[in-house]
Amino acid sequence: MKTIHTQNLIIGFGKAGKTLAADLSKHGQEVILVEQNTEMYGGTCINIGCIPSKKLLVEGAKRSLENDKTSVFQAAMSAKNGLIPKLRTANFAKLDNLDNVQVIHAKAHFKDDKTVILQSDNDKTEVSAERIFINTGADSNRLDVAGADGKRVFYSTEMLSLTERPKRLIIVGGGYISLEFAFMYKQFGSEVTILDNSETFLPREDRDVAEEMLRILNSKKINVVQNMNVHGFVEHAHETVVQTTQGDFLADAILVAVGRHANTQGLALEQAGIQTDNRGFIQTDNYLRVKGKDHIWAMGDVAGSPMFTYISLDDYRIVREQLFGQGMRSRDDRTIFPTTTFTEPPLSQIGMTETAALKAGRQVKVLKMKAEAIPKAKVLGQTDGLLKAIVDKDSDEILGVTLFCAEAHEMINLFKMAMDNHIPASYLKNQIFTHPTMSEGLNDLFA
Template sequence: MDERVVKNLIIGFGKAGKTLAADMAGHGETVMLVEESNTMYGGTCINVGCIPSKKLIVEGEKGQLTADKKEVFARAMALKEALIGKLRDVNYHKVADLEGVEVVDATASFVDSHRVRLIGKDGETLVKADRIFINTGSSPNQLKIAGADSKRVYDSTGLLSLEERPDRLVIIGGGYISLEFAFMYQAFGSKVTILDAGDVFLPREDRDIAEEMLRVLTSKGIEVRQGARTERIEDHETAVTVVTNGGDIEAEAVLVAIGRHSNTARLQLDKAGVGMDNRGNIVTDEHLKAAPHIWAMGDVAGHGQFTYLSLDDYRIVSSQLFGDGSRTTLNRGAIPTSVFTDPTLSHIGLTETEARRQGLDITVRRLPAMAIPKAKVLGKTDGLLKEIVDNHTGEVLGTTLFCAESHELINLFKVVIDHHIPASYVRNMIFTHPTMAEGLNDL
C-alpha cells in the first residue's frame, strides 16, 4: 500500500471543511481534502439539504395558483437539479483549483492517531498527517420495521429527487424536517398525513406556538396523527399500506423523517483515540479538539445540524491556527434557527417554558401575524410572534417568530440578545414601511 505524508488532512467536503481548506491555502499551507462522494462537494446543505429543499419550497409556493400541480412539480425538480449541479461544480473548483489543495475522492478510516487509510477507485493509500480535521456530516436515520425497504419508502434525500409527484404522501415522524416536507408537498398538491409517535406535538415549542402551527397545518389539509406508531409497511403494485396502531393508510410515497445521525461509523475513531457520546457524535473541547491534533467540525461535533454552525466551527478552528485562539463554542452567543414551513418558524434564546422552568421573572408579549400590515399585503396572515423579556433588566431573553419572513427577522435578535439591547430599543426602532420588521414595534 502506498504511503503519503501531508501536513493537513481534512475528511469531508462540507461547509467547515471546504472553508478551512481555502483558508489554509491562503496562508500558504498544503492540505489534502478527502470526500467520499463526488455528488457531495459542498456538503449536505448544498446537495441534499437546505438549498434543494428551499428551492422546491419556493417553486411550490410560486405554483400554488397553477392547476396542473404535476407540471409544477416536474418543473421545480428540474430547476432544483440545475441549481445544485451548478453550485456543486462552483464549490468544487473554488477549492480544488487553489494552489496547495488536493481533493481526493475516497472513503477514509483511521489506522492510528496520525494515519488514515483512503480507499478510492485507484485502490488504497495510507496517509500520515500532522493535523486531521473531521467534517463528515450526517445522514437520515432509518426505520427498522417490516417493509421499510420498500421502493416507495424514502428518506429526505430520496424525497428531494422524486421523478413523479405522489398523490398521497405519508410522513413518519413529527419533527421539523417532517414539517418542511409536509408544507412542500402540500403546495405541490399531494395529500399529506404526518404520523407522530409522540403524544405531544412539537414538544420543544411553547404550547401556543405549537397549537398555531397545528392550526395552520390543518387549514391546509395536512393531517397530523399524534400517538401514531407505525408497525409495518405493505407493498402493492401502485402504492403501499402503512399499518399503524390507529389504522391503515395508503400512499404512493412514504417519507421517514425520524432524525439524523453523525457519519462516524466507517471512520474507526477508536483507533485514533477519539471518543464519541451516546448519540454517535465526536466528543470535543470548546476549541473543537477531539485529540491534540484532531478536530471535529459540523454535524459530527454534535452542536447542531446547521450549515451556519459548521461555518462557525471553521472560525473556531481558524482562530486557533491563524488567530489568537479566542473564539470557542462557549462564546458564540445565541443561535437562531428557522424551519421553512409556511409561514416560517424561527426562534432564538429561551422559550417561555424554559424561562418559567428557570424561575425567571418575565413578561411574555404576543402579536398575531395578522396585525402586521405587510402580512396582509403578502396574503400571509397566519402565525404568531412572541417575545420573552426579563422584568429586572428589560432585556430580551428569547423570541419566537412564526410569521412570513421570520427567517430574515430572527437574525436581528441575535444582535439584540448577544449585545444585551433592551426590548424598549426594539420597540422604538424606526423601520421602513410596509415591512414585517415594523411589527416588532407592536410586539
C-alpha cells in the first residue's frame, strides 16, 4: 500500500465538494477528490436528481398531446440519456484538467481523523491530509417489508432510467418527490396511484394549498389514497401485488419514496471520532466543522443540510469564508430560502405558511388569488393553482409566500431578495412588471 500526503482531501464529487476543489486549486492548494462511483461525477443533482428528473418532465410536457405515450416515454428517456453523460463528463474534466487537483476513483474509509484509506479495484492508498471535507450526500430510504427487493420495486434513481413505460405505477409515499414522479409518469400515460401512510395530505402545507394540489391530481386522474400502510410485495410473472392495510393493488412498477438518509456507509466515521445524530447525519457546528475536529468539515446532505443543490453550494460558501475570508458566514445566516416542487403547475414557497405564522402568534393579513386571474396563465393555458402571501398586519413585512402556479419556480426567487432586504408588501403592490407575465399577477396579489 502506497502512502501520500495532501493539503486537502475531499470525499464525494457533489456540488459543494467539486466547487471547493476548484476554489482551492485557484488559490494554489493541492487537492485530492475521491469519488467511488464514476456515474456520480458532478453529484446527485446532475446524475440522479434535479437535472434528469426535470429533463424528463420537460420532454413529457413538450409532447403531452401525443397519443402514443410509449413513444413519448422513449423519446424523453433518450433525450435525458443524451444529456446526462455530457454533463457528467464536463464536470469531471473541469476538475481533472486543473493542475492542483487529482480525481481518484476509489472507496474511502477513515483510518483515523487525519488518515483515509482509498480502495480501488486494483490499488490501495493511504492518504494523510491536513484538511478533510466530507461531501458524500444522501440516499433513498429502503422499505423494510417482505418483497421489497423485488424486480419491480424501484427507488428514485432507478425510476429515472426505466427501459419500459409501466402501465400501472404505484408510488409508496405521499411527499414531494412522489408528486414530481406522479406528474412525470402521468405525462407518459401511466396509471398512477399514490399510497400515503399519513392521514393528512401534505401536512406541512396550508389546507387550501393541499386541497388545490389534490384537486389537480384528481383532475389528472392521479389517485391518492390516504392512511395507507404497505406491508409487502408479492411478485408474479407479469405484475406485482402491493399488499396494504386497505387491500391489494396491482402494479407494473413501484416507486418507493419514503425519505432519505445520510450516505456514510463504509466511511468508518467512528475510527476518526466523527459523531452522527440519530438520523445518521454528521454532527457539525454552524460553520460545518465536524464537532471536536477543527480540520474536518461536512457539507451538503450528509451534514444534515436541507437537501437541495443550492444549499450544498451555500455550504461551500460557508467553508470558503473560513479558508479564504473573514470566517463570519454560518448556517445562522441562512434564515429563509425558496423551494420548488416541480409539479404541474410548480409549487414554490419561501418563509412562513399561514398555519406557521398563526402558530407563532403573528397577527397577519392573508393575501390570496387564483392563478386563473392572471392573463399570462390564460395565454399559457395553465390556469390551475393559487398565489398566497402572508403579511404582518403592523409592519407590512412579508412573512411568507406560496406560489402554486405556472412559472412559480422563477417568480419565487424575487422574494428571497425582497424578504432579506425587508421590502414591504406595499412595494410589490406598486412594482412595475412587464406584460404579459405571471409576475405581474403580484400587483393584484399584494393589492
